[in-house]
Amino acid sequence: MDTTFTPEERVFRDEVRTWIKRYWTEELANRIADKSTFKEAQTELQKLLNDQGWMAPGWPEEYGGTGWSVTRRYIYNTEMARAGVLGPADPMVFGVSMVGPVIYTYGNEEQKKRFLPKILTSDEWWCQGYSEPGSGSDLASLKTKAELEGDHYVVNGAKIWTTYAHYADWIFCLVRTDSSGRKQEGISFLLIDMKTPGIKVNPIIGIDGRHTLNETEFNNVRVPKENLIGEQDKGWTYAKSLLTHERLYVANVSQSKRSLAELKKLAEREWAGGQPLAADPYFQQRISDIEIDLMALEFTELRVLSAAAAGKEPGAESSVLKLRGSEIAKALQDIKMDVAGYYAGIDDADNNANHSFANKTRIDFMYGRASSVYGGTNEIQKNIIAKAVLGF
Amino acid sequence: MDTTFTPEERVFRDEVRTWIKRYWTEELANRIADKSTFKEAQTELQKLLNDQGWMAPGWPEEYGGTGWSVTRRYIYNTEMARAGVLGPADPMVFGVSMVGPVIYTYGNEEQKKRFLPKILTSDEWWCQGYSEPGSGSDLASLKTKAELEGDHYVVNGAKIWTTYAHYADWIFCLVRTDSSGRKQEGISFLLIDMKTPGIKVNPIIGIDGRHTLNETEFNNVRVPKENLIGEQDKGWTYAKSLLTHERLYVANVSQSKRSLAELKKLAEREWAGGQPLAADPYFQQRISDIEIDLMALEFTELRVLSAAAAGKEPGAESSVLKLRGSEIAKALQDIKMDVAGYYAGIDDADNNANHSFANKTRIDFMYGRASSVYGGTNEIQKNIIAKAVLGF
């Protein structure tokens, strides 16, 4: 039992830190945060990562991955998240973490050649078409239809919560190609060019006031049948096998550690009754409740990673990562709102009464509410644990 | 909207307080607390109450009740509980609050004459035979059988959680007289003399280490058929109508207020790091969480009583009384355990290292765990609210 890094691992960590220090400038971060320069600047960042060979650490080396050990990937993710380079709402997630592995695992050679390089170079942005209006956590109830007519699938229906669809070049979709059997059957995995006629992207304004989500409609959208991944009607299997693929990092530990550190700093400068809020015992108790939970979560993640490094299947403890990860992230956002006090309500980036952090605090809080809903609500997560782990 | 008492009500309150001051001596309280003198001393107290005409405030005047208004009953209950004269585990509950109302509402004249006076004089103690081993919150699944043979019902089966059965002269039982229909049908309400041959009382030691509970077995117990209340097979209705009868006082507000006051006093004398625990902000926050909830509960109870005083049916708010009442009582017991610290673990009334309150604290805590189980678990309470109030 030992949690120290090897000397080689420490060298690697320094290498990552050096990269960050050099390339992750305030100027770049600001341009990414600004809606008007977001896509261009984010692409710039991703190209820098790709130049370094770090765009897709988890991919097999033959497709451009790194071949890192589990520990190195952990170090990489930790450092990147700690610095704020990677975040939970990263646009590269859809290409690198979601569709990429489907393509290299279930796609044919032409598909691999056609799509993987452009994911790495960020010349093509992806978005995800899984959820549908009304489907919620019952993903398999999807109704968007794809009918084969000659060389093309004709797609009709709508997808919802398509994050960044308004920036995306491609969308990967689960579509229904057969409705005769169980709902999990008859689903196919299609790659669709967003420029195809008949696709309409309708913005959904979030409760944070921003536009990151969309509803994407498909009206007789003709998709070449070579864009089908694997076999027709087997898409559910491909999508599902992917859900376990990235579940090692769903806890967002580093992001929450970053959030906690910021919170402590803010509490030192916010004034309450003649002393900094950070010195107030009530506040200390509230924040330490969460800090302790986060310390536990961090080691739960390490336990999972250590098992993975030893080539073992993730144990029961991995099931709590998303659940507790989202609860802790939300709790931190909640306290940060309280620290901002009156200023947390301000819906205005410029008029901030000297509390410039407040607007971002509000956005993070509001946007963060969804973390206990997407990817299966926390209630669904508990159902799954009850069944899979406790044996009910 | 007004919560002040009338001058007459204030006079009445003083009258109750004067009575308590005169009769509720430390000596009597100690004898009641002592297992070896409990029954005798408790009977003495009840006889004093009866001499004053206060034994059964809720009964109709013709049977020995007081004819008090809802407000007076509230004042009476509050003062008695505040002084510790009445408690949640009162033995008189079974006679006065439970079987008495069934007898005067559904019993015949002879039954009224036979049983009610001896409840008032405490010459006969009662216990309750509802739950059965295995029935839990699903009371209607009861299996104890009563078969009519000539002039007698022959009773076979077992009842569990029969509090004070080892002191009781009589038991009122729900028994199955017909198993052909729905489980709520075919249940009858029988009064059984505890001296009848075939009754065996087996002690159940509680997790508090004390003997208050029992399992009571019935082996061919012959009960005269004149001890049947109302009609055969209709007992469920009688028992159920009673459940709403006393639900105004299920919140145990006064007991919890008393418990809170004790807790505050203890926290002033317990020492923690150079100051009384009461001065510690963490402790203050914890205790104030509960104090605020209790303040809310008190006014929820008053809202229910005020509606009852105006002759209205209890509103939706009454449904939370038992639920929150037990949660708050338990939370207070929990904090008190923490105040007692190391001494809370002592299972010994004499060797208390100068912390004489600790043994009682432990007993109250352990015994109190059951308050979220008896009378329908808190989970069942929530099911009921969801159905009855929220309309699910």
Next chain:
Amino acid sequence: MDFSFSEEQSMLKDSVTRFVQDNYDFESRRTLAASDAGFSTEHWQTFAELGWLSIPFSEGFGGFGGGVVDSMVVMEELGKGLVLEPYLATVLLFGGLLQKSGNQVVQDAYIGSIIEGSLQGAFAFVERDSRFVLNAVRTRAEKSDGSYWINGEKTVVINGASADKIVVSARTSGNTHDEGGISLFVIDSKEAGVKISSYRMMDGQVVANISLDQVSVSTDHMLGEEGEALEVMQEVINDAMIAVSAEALGAMEKALQITVDYTKIREQFGVAIGSFQVLQHRMVDMFTAVQETRSLLYRAACSLEAGSDEAIKDLYALKVKVGRAGKLVGEEAMQLHGGMGMTDELDVGHYAKRLRMINTLFGDADFCQQRFAQLSYR
């Protein structure tokens, strides 16, 4: 012991309920919230006609002579519709200060206009670093040449953008955290030296930062005695705490109702999601929180009206519960709506936002719990 409303209060309640039902469907509210002022002057005239603007004022000024229970009745119903009109700022805060100040000059000058709906007011009591402490005042007023001259800055002034007249707290003596030395002045929003910079809050309110640069106020526009204003400020804010708690209660009730209705209809896995026991129990927890809030609201309102010794403690207990219950109900309502709850287009998230803002208003749950503890464990 009686928690029923008087006949007048019941009528008042019904009239507000009807107004909200007829005028405040979610789409109409959205349009109003997006307008420049952030509310409707037409609605404001309706408020005047229905007599709501006269409630806290004495009959001598043409008012209704109402107490905290009356404004509580109004605010609960306004809360159900997330009503945007500045009833709190103009009538309860600005009006309340005038009513309690004993300054006949300003009372005669402005109360009539408030009642007839022609004057908007505000109370500027927050500063950059004051957080929830009323006596954390840096803004200063100095007397010279028969006037007071005010310098300083106030932040997040509710209704600050629309107010014609603004009551400003300023220090006429002492240091930032002293309890004495604070005075109140009624200034005109167009007075030289007043700079109003307005912006929106997440609940749709338009508020303002107000900077004051050598702003002149005549001595007859000071409310009460010089340096003695803290008590009246606290009194008015105590009444306002009842009011916003009632508003929060209304918002919670509505958020719960919306959620119960939604889960009965919304299907997943082939059944209404409201059939899941876990979700039912969570709605029971929301219901319980709402009941507790109402109980503490009645408790504090009764004891404040009766002038009880326990009134302030009751008030802080209420505000703690309003904060915690408001968070619980608001967030659970969103969560139980799933993804839809996190969109701007559904009403439910807006209830959560307003509840969050009310938690902060006049001191959040943590702050009020500390005040409560000081009173309870001193």
Next chain:
Amino acid sequence: MDFSFSEEQSMLKDSVTRFVQDNYDFESRRTLAASDAGFSTEHWQTFAELGWLSIPFSEGFGGFGGGVVDSMVVMEELGKGLVLEPYLATVLLFGGLLQKSGNQVVQDAYIGSIIEGSLQGAFAFVERDSRFVLNAVRTRAEKSDGSYWINGEKTVVINGASADKIVVSARTSGNTHDEGGISLFVIDSKEAGVKISSYRMMDGQVVANISLDQVSVSTDHMLGEEGEALEVMQEVINDAMIAVSAEALGAMEKALQITVDYTKIREQFGVAIGSFQVLQHRMVDMFTAVQETRSLLYRAACSLEAGSDEAIKDLYALKVKVGRAGKLVGEEAMQLHGGMGMTDELDVGHYAKRLRMINTLFGDADFCQQRFAQLSYR
């Protein structure tokens, strides 16, 4: 990064697991708990034979030379069986103090006997009003005639009734709360002036109050330097905190398992109560609490063993979680057993009691959270 046990540790774990399975069914435990000593000297000999009593001692004394991870492995398994034998008191506390004291005289005199199972020890560090503060020591030791003379009283001394030798903390200088001036002495339980008054705790442990009236100790029975004992006391208790946390983890795991099994079998309303979603989710919460406890246990054990700067902070975080999770798991386990959970005859309530006692031991969750906060927000 590696959380697996060494081969030796795995063997150790297996041997304890087997012992508990074979010897600690609930009825056997009940009999032991009711006996005078409250544990079995026969079992104690087995412990000695299996080498468990030698774990924390250096190889020079015939020990195993183990660290906190080794005792953690043992204690988790003992926790599953609610094992009553005084491993904590004799081996980890008394033995730990001897091992770390550097006093060769007492080490030579007693460690061998501990290892062979012939000597019981205890550590008397609690006083009537000390609560969880190690330096709140009123008991005094004065030097005269070449001996120390001890006067004072110690309370709730674990294993105090069976201990042959007892380490007592006493003040050789300074005042009640001073950090300096505390010394440790090994006294014989039969020494003149030692009065031992024993009683039972709710978890079955037999403890004692010990009054000391002019008790004489020879100078070579002082551990370490005069007046400098606080650090070694804290070190030994830090190790012991890992141990009791591991014990708590074992107890929680068992309580959860018992509960899951029970709800799968127990029927109500015609179905197993484990089919109710609300109960399932509550068991998921218990499971989560257990996982969090294990994670913090590994965290604290690793950083204590590595001598990390964060070790003390990690340790307090662990003890906070042990307290809170222990309450949650214990109480939920009882509640989900319904009425049966509240009886003495079922095992589940006894897990809850032991968990409750472990919360208190060496500082409860509230106390540890304050210490944590002092380290985290200084």
